[in-house]
Amino acid sequence: MSDRNDSPAMSAESGMPATAPRRQPSLLRRTLFMMVGALLLIGVIALVKVMLVRKMMASFHPPAPPVVTTMTVHQATWRDRIHTIGSVRAWRGADLGPELAGVVRRVRFRSGQDVTAGGALLELDVDDERAQLRSLEAAAALAQTTLRRDRAQWAARAVSRAVIDADEADLRSKRALVDQQRALIEKKIIRAPFSGRLGITTVNPGQYLNPGDKVVSLEAIDRVFVDFTVPQRDVGRMSKGAEVQIAVDAWPSRTFHGRITALGSILDSATRNLQVEATVANRDHALAPGMFATVRLGVGTPYRVIVAPQTAVSFNPYGATVFLAEPGKNPRTFRARRVFVTTGATRGDQVAILQGLHDGDVVVTSGQIKLKNGSPMQVDNTVQPLNDANPTPQER
Numbered sequence: 001m002s003d004r005n006d007s008p009a010m011s012a013e014s015g016m017p018a019t020a021p022r023r024q025p026s027l028l029r030r031t032l033f034m035m036v037g038a039l040l041l042i043g044v045i046a047l048v049k050v051m052l053v054r055k056m057m058a059s060f061h062p063p064a065p066p067v068v069t070t071m072t073v074h075q076a077t078w079r080d081r082i083h084t085i086g087s088v089r090a091w092r093g094a095d096l097g098p099e100l101a102g103v104v105r106r107v108r109f110r111s112g113q114d115v116t117a118g119g120a121l122l123e124l125d126v127d128d129e130r131a132q133l134r135s136l137e138a139a140a141a142l143a144q145t146t147l148r149r150d151r152a153q154w155a156a157r158a159v160s161r162a163v164i165d166a167d168e169a170d171l172r173s174k175r176a177l178v179d180q181q182r183a184l185i186e187k188k189i190i191r192a193p194f195s196g197r198l199g200i201t202t203v204n205p206g207q208y209l210n211p212g213d214k215v216v217s218l219e220a221i222d223r224v225f226v227d228f229t230v231p232q233r234d235v236g237r238m239s240k241g242a243e244v245q246i247a248v249d250a251w252p253s254r255t256f257h258g259r260i261t262a263l264g265s266i267l268d269s270a271t272r273n274l275q276v277e278a279t280v281a282n283r284d285h286a287l288a289p290g291m292f293a294t295v296r297l298g299v300g301t302p303y304r305v306i307v308a309p310q311t312a313v314s315f316n317p318y319g320a321t322v323f324l325a326e327p328g329k330n331p332r333t334f335r336a337r338r339v340f341v342t343t344g345a346t347r348g349d350q351v352a353i354l355q356g357l358h359d360g361d362v363v364v365t366s367g368q369i370k371l372k373n374g375s376p377m378q379v380d381n382t383v384q385p386l387n388d389a390n391p392t393p394q395e396r
Contacts, residue, residue: 064378065333065375065376065377065378066367066370066371066375066377066378067367067377067378067379067380068323068325068364068365068366068367068368068370068371068377068378068379068380069364069365069366069367069379069380069381069383069384069385070325070334070362070363070364070365070379070381071308071309071312071362071363071365071381071384071387072360072361072362072363073306073307073308073353073357073359073360073361073362073363074306074307074359074360075304075305075306075307075359076304076305076306076307077302077303077304078302078303078304078305078307078345078347078352079298079299079300079301079302079303080298080299080300080345081296081297081298081299081345081347082230082234082237082295082296082297082299083294083295083296084228084229084230084294084295085228085292085293085294085295086226086227086228086229086246086278086293086294086295087226087227087228087290087291087292087293088224088225088226088248088287088288088289088290088291088293089224089225089226089227089289089290090196090219090220090221090224090225090289091220091221091222091223091224091225091279092194092196092219092220093196093217093218093219093220093289094193094217094218095214095216095217095218096121096190096192096193096214096215096216096217096218097190097209097211097212097213097214097215098122098124098187098188098190098209098210098211098212098213098215099187099211100124100184100187100188100211101208101209101210101211102124102125102126102188102208102209103124103125103206103207103208103209104122104123104124104125104203104204104205104206104207104208104209105123105124105125105126105205106122106123106205107121107122107201107203107204107205108120108121108122108123109121109122109198109201109216110198111198111199111200111201111216112197112198112199112200113197113198114195114196114197114198115192115195115196115197115198115218116192116195117192117193117194117195118191118192119191119192120189120190120191121190121191121192121198121215121216122189122190122203122215123188123189123190124188124189124209125188126185126188129181129184129185129188130185132181133178133181133182133185136174136177136178136181137178139174139177140171140174140175140177140178142174143167143170143171143173143174144171146167146170146171147164147167147168147170147171150163150164150167151164151167190215192218193218194218194220195220196218196219196220196221197218197219197220197221197285198216198217198218199216199217199218199219200216201215201216203215203216219289221282221285221287221288221289222281222282222283222285223279223280223281223282224279224280224282224287224289225261225277225278225279225280226244226246226258226277226278226279226280226293226295227275227276227277228275228276228278228293228295229268229271229273229274229275229276230273230274230276231272231273231274232267232272232273232274234299235267235274237299237300238260238263238274238276238299239260240259240260240261240262240263241259241260242259242260242297242298242299243257243258243259243297243298244257244258244259244260244278244280244295244296244297245257245295245296245297246258246278246280246287246293246294246295247293247294247296248287248291248292248293248294249292250286250288250291251286254286255390256280256281256282256286256287257280257281258278258279258280258281259278259279260276260277260278260297261277261278261279262276262277263275263276263277264276278295305344305352305353305354306352306353306354306357306358306359306361307350307351307352307353307389308322308350308351308353308357308363309349309350309351309363309365309385309386309387310346310349310350310351311349311365311366311385311386312363312364312365312368313341313343313351313353314368319340320340320341320342320343321338321339321340321341322338322339322341322353322356322357322363322364323336323337323338323339323363323364323368323371324336324337324338324339324361324362324363324364325362325363325364325377325379328376332378332379333376333377333378334376334377334378334379335374335375335376335377336364336371336372336373336374336375336376336377337373337374338372338373339356339357340356341353341354341355341356341357342354342355342356347389347390348388348389348390348391349385349386349387349388349389349391350387350388350389364377365384365385365387366385
């Protein structure tokens with residue numbers, strides 16, 4: 001019984017054992033479902049990415065054009081200039097001192113005082129000289145009396161003419177000695193040889209002075225000389241009477257005007273420079289001898305050039321360029337156009353443009369570093385760069 005029941009079931013037709021049903025269609029469906037789900041997930045992710053990119057692109061705005069400053073250039077008449085340095089010298093100046101040795105008795109001036117020509121400044125002790133003068137004056141008076149007496153006797157034929165001649169010669173000799181003594185006393189009084197301003201002195205009464213010791217300096221500075229040099233190549237353009245402009249550090253906002261009054265006769269063999277002297281009026285005594293001066297003088301024939309600020313020119317290895325501001329699509333925007341220019345002389349904040357620009361062109365004066373040829377730009381001229389032909393230092 002057990003053997004019959006445990007034996008596998010047999011097929012009725014073939015006599016073979018029966019097998020279990022197949023499950024392959026169910027596995028295929030699951031695989032298809034997974035692939036479809038993965039594709040849907042990828043599609044959703046791609047759709048989200050596309051939407052994010054579109055949103056970012058919609059929120060993106062192009063950058064605003066760079067802001068620059070501009071200026072309209074015009075023609076001007078220029079003349080070549082020579083810039084050099086010089087030194088201020090007094091029209092008249094001297095270091096005053098005694099001709100003779102002696103002890104200072106009286107000082108008649110103060111340091112920095114203005115004096116007139118002939119005024120007594122200092123007196124040395126002359127007691128001995130005055131006593132000697134009185135003795136010589138007495139001798140001269142005696143010679144005068146003797147001559148008068150002998151002339152009376154000569155009228156009475158009591159003396160000869162030779163006695164009268166000897167008396168006259170003796171009187172002249174005595175008077176000459178008196179004049180010599182008076183001159184000696186006068187030499188012990190130091191007087192101002194010309195009108196001017198005194199310097200600072202350290203001499204005091206009772207001090208002993210030797211001949212030639214400096215007592216005080218005297219300078220006449222109602223007008224001054226300015227000495228400067230020019231190189232050999234510019235000698236041919238120098239002429240007497242040419243106007244010069246003088247500037248000194250002590251008065252940065254002032255320009256002093258003068259004229260060339262003398263040209264040196266030779267050039268310095270070491271520097272090949274010619275010394276030139278200019279005279280400048282100095283009634284207010286603003287210029288002092290010894291000041292360092294900057295000298296400008298115009299030479300040559302005037303000529304017409306386009307003048308632009310130096311900040312408008314960009315110097316590159318391939319040449320100097322300037323950006324022009326040309327009208328853009330709307331009134332507030334402009335288009336940059338680069339042009340090559342040929343520059344000439346400079347003067348202060350300005351430069352001469354010999355070629356490349358025309359009268360009335362609008363040039364970019366600042367902000368060029370942000371530009372390239374054809375790029376748009378905005379103009380804001382609220383703050384302009386300096387454009388002064390004769391700038392002066394500004395203190396803040």
